[in-house]
Amino acid sequence: MSSREESVITPLPSRRRFLQQLGLGAGALGFSMFGGLALPQSALAVCEPPGNPGTAKRWRKDCRMILPRRPASTLSSDELKKLKEAYQAMRALDTSDPSDPRGFKRQANIHCWYCGEGTQVHFSWQFFAWHRAYLYFHERILGKLIGDMNFRLPYWDWDSPAHRTLPAGYTSPNDNSNPLWNGTRDMSPTDEIPNEDVGDSVMDAALTAGTFAEFGGTAGGSGIPEGAPHGSVHVDVGGDMGFFDSAGKDPIFYVHHSNVDKIWSDWNKASSTHTNSTDPAFLNLTWTFFDENKVWRSMTAAQVLNHENQLRYLYGPSKFFELLPCLLDWIVIRTDWRISKTLKVVRQTRDKMAKVLEQGGRARLHLTDLSLPLDKSAVYRLYATPETAKADEGPSGKGYLGTFPIVLNDRAGRHTSKQARNMVVNLSTPMLDALSGAQGPVRLALVERKGKNHNPTVIPVRAKDVHLTIAEVEREDK
Amino acid sequence: MTRRVVFLVLSLIASLSMPAHADEEKHHFTVALPAQWEDATRIRLVLEGLTVPGDRPLKLRVTTVTDEQQTMVLGSAGIVAERRTRSEPQLLPTFRIDVTQSLKALPKRREGEQHLTIEIQAVDGRNVPLTDIDWSAENVRLETKQK
Numbered sequence: 245m246s247s248r249e250e251s252v253i254t255p256l257p258s259r260r261r262f263l264q265q266l267g268l269g270a271g272a273l274g275f276s277m278f279g280g281l282a283l284p285q286s287a288l289a290v291c292e293p294p295g296n297p298g299t300a301k302r303w304r305k306d307c308r309m310i311l312p313r314r315p316a317s318t319l320s321s322d323e324l325k326k327l328k329e330a331y332q333a334m335r336a337l338d339t340s341d342p343s344d345p346r347g348f349k350r351q352a353n354i355h356c357w358y359c360g361e362g363t364q365v366h367f368s369w370q371f372f373a374w375h376r377a378y379l380y381f382h383e384r385i386l387g388k389l390i391g392d393m394n395f396r397l398p399y400w401d402w403d404s405p406a407h408r409t410l411p412a413g414y415t416s417p418n419d420n421s422n423p424l425w426n427g428t429r430d431m432s433p434t435d436e437i438p439n440e441d442v443g444d445s446v447m448d449a450a451l452t453a454g455t456f457a458e459f460g461g462t463a464g465g466s467g468i469p470e471g472a473p474h475g476s477v478h479v480d481v482g483g484d485m486g487f488f489d490s491a492g493k494d495p496i497f498y499v500h501h502s503n504v505d506k507i508w509s510d511w512n513k514a515s516s517t518h519t520n521s522t523d524p525a526f527l528n529l530t531w532t533f534f535d536e537n538k539v540w541r542s543m544t545a546a547q548v549l550n551h552e553n554q555l556r557y558l559y560g561p562s563k564f565f566e567l568l569p570c571l572l573d574w575i576v577i578r579t580d581w582r583i584s585k586t587l588k589v590v591r592q593t594r595d596k597m598a599k600v601l602e603q604g605g606r607a608r609l610h611l612t613d614l615s616l617p618l619d620k621s622a623v624y625r626l627y628a629t630p631e632t633a634k635a636d637e638g639p640s641g642k643g644y645l646g647t648f649p650i651v652l653n654d655r656a657g658r659h660t661s662k663q664a665r666n667m668v669v670n671l672s673t674p675m676l677d678a679l680s681g682a683q684g685p686v687r688l689a690l691v692e693r694k695g696k697n698h699n700p701t702v703i704p705v706r707a708k709d710v711h712l713t714i715a716e717v718e719r720e721d722k
Numbered sequence: 723m724t725r726r727v728v729f730l731v732l733s734l735i736a737s738l739s740m741p742a743h744a745d746e747e748k749h750h751f752t753v754a755l756p757a758q759w760e761d762a763t764r765i766r767l768v769l770e771g772l773t774v775p776g777d778r779p780l781k782l783r784v785t786t787v788t789d790e791q792q793t794m795v796l797g798s799a800g801i802v803a804e805r806r807t808r809s810e811p812q813l814l815p816t817f818r819i820d821v822t823q824s825l826k827a828l829p830k831r832r833e834g835e836q837h838l839t840i841e842i843q844a845v846d847g848r849n850v851p852l853t854d855i856d857w858s859a860e861n862v863r864l865e866t867k868q869k
């Protein structure tokens with residue numbers, strides 16, 4: 245038994261204690277005692293270990309954009325659709341490839357294994373950090389399955405009195421056509437979590453816990469919020485949520501724990517004295533998970549303490565500013581514009597850039613020293629071809645790449661600025677497709693943005709240089 | 723895995739020898755009110771040596787009856803069960819329930835009162851008492867954190 249297992253409560257230590265109560269020390273656990281009783285493991289195990297026994301690769305630095313996890317009640321219909329698609333895809337893996345560790349059952353079994361069957365991360369300081377790591381990989385897998393690494397889990401903000409029922413998406417429709425549904429819940433769609441379980445006095449008790457030991461627990465005991473509100477909500481939802489071995493089978497688990505994780509985040513922010521444990525025994529706690537590419541990864545408690553910088557999400561309503569991603573390097577992709585004055589994005593380049601975008605990275609188009617009419621202030625739209633420029637369908641239309649304003653510096657209509665007019669466009673995947681010639685030969689063109697029904701004059705792009713850049717957001721540690 | 727088999731067999735023997743039901747009085751406790759509890763920033767009920775079923779999710783709900791014969795809820799906290807098929811109990815060395823706001827909101831206590839009588843009930847998600855389960859705590863006490 246490792247020292248980590250010694251420090252937690254159940255089931256292994258309870259077995260030992262139990263045996264001691266019966267007068268049997270650990271030494272009495274001779275296998276010959278019940279020699280004939282050995283059963284195959286599968287006959288007894290509720291769930292198998294979630295991972296492969298090989299050496300886990302270290303978790304990679306994550307430099308995707310920092311994006312908000314938002315209250316489940318605020319998701320737009322598109323976002324809810326995406327969430328359901330992600331869980332649908334995860335559930336589909338259960339049948340299409342039961343050995344895929346990203347499947348829903350396999351995901352649920354992680355909780356089963358870590359919470360009783362193999363070890364126990366509850367009732368100790370492992371609780372908050374382990375669940376944060378578990379949700380992080382779960383979130384990445386969901387994102388990967390819908391091809392959007394900018395996907396972030398929502399959270400069920402049961403602490404706000406208006407949101408005490410199960411979030412609508414998880415009960416509507418209230419049958420198995422809904423991938424967010426679970427048929428074992430005790431809570432009906434109209435039932436509410438009792439105020440005494442998640443109300444102000446409970447939240448106040450959690451957020452004002454004075455030390456990490458009181459809030460997050462110790463090596464051998466839980467902190468205040470693990471019982472209430474966390475445990476209470478598990479019991480209130482009921483069904484699979486009431487048991488460690490099955491809680492992960494209810495998709496509500498992940499939005500519930502997202503809110504529990506937010507409480508940890510809020511506790512840290514509530515006071516400068518609310519700091520996490522610096523005990524190396526805590527910081528070096530290490531767990532292993534499969535990532536979105538089925539790579540077996542290890543992650544430590546120290547690696548999850550700052551969810552914004554390390555795990556790339558924040559809580560709260562979407563802020564008006566965009567937090568800068570910690571882009572590792574910008575890699576320049578040269579073109580032969582200087583010679584041919586045309587842009588050719590070959591398939592290989594397009595695919596490479598698309599992959600970076602899928603990971604949550606950035607791809608950009610740069611136009612250097614752009615020539616534009618300088619006799620008036622105007623806003624120009626850039627398109628991939630003269631035809632799409634002529635059609636001028638705007639930001640969500642065909643061939644659109646970006647908008648570029650020319651502002652006159654004085655009323656006399658003179659541009660006094662000597663700065664080169666350089667245009668930088670953040671590319672999306674459809675824009676990449678437009679640039680790679682999917683809609684005809686690429687001949688960059690501008691039109692002046694005016695009201696509807698104008699007959700736009702198409703201006704071919706004249707620029708000293710046109711090139712592309714990409715910024716990968718993650719790579720293996722050296 | 724053989725150890726698991728041994729354990730299951732042993733726990734089966736033990737569960738047969740455990741009392742089937744708890745008597746009513748077992749879950750009434752008289753706890754000492756710590757000195758200057760009214761000034762404490764946090765007051766918590768500490769349950770030590772807690773044994774709950776491994777196969778029943780429950781909340782432990784703490785109440786007290788006021789002089790006016792009103793039942794007041796002091797606090798409540800949930801315990802996730804290990805699994806539906808677990809026969810052995812779940813043991814928690816310490817389990818804390820915050821009672822700060824509720825205790826301070828109680829009607830004025832009698833001068834010099836040093837103890838509080840409480841009842842702790844195991845309830846389900848709808849706060850319906852679970853009368854058919856057995857749970858116990860070796861010790862129950864109040865703990866305070868001062869500024």
Ligand SMILES: [Cu+2]
Nearest residue numbers: 474478491501
């Ligand atoms: Cu939980």
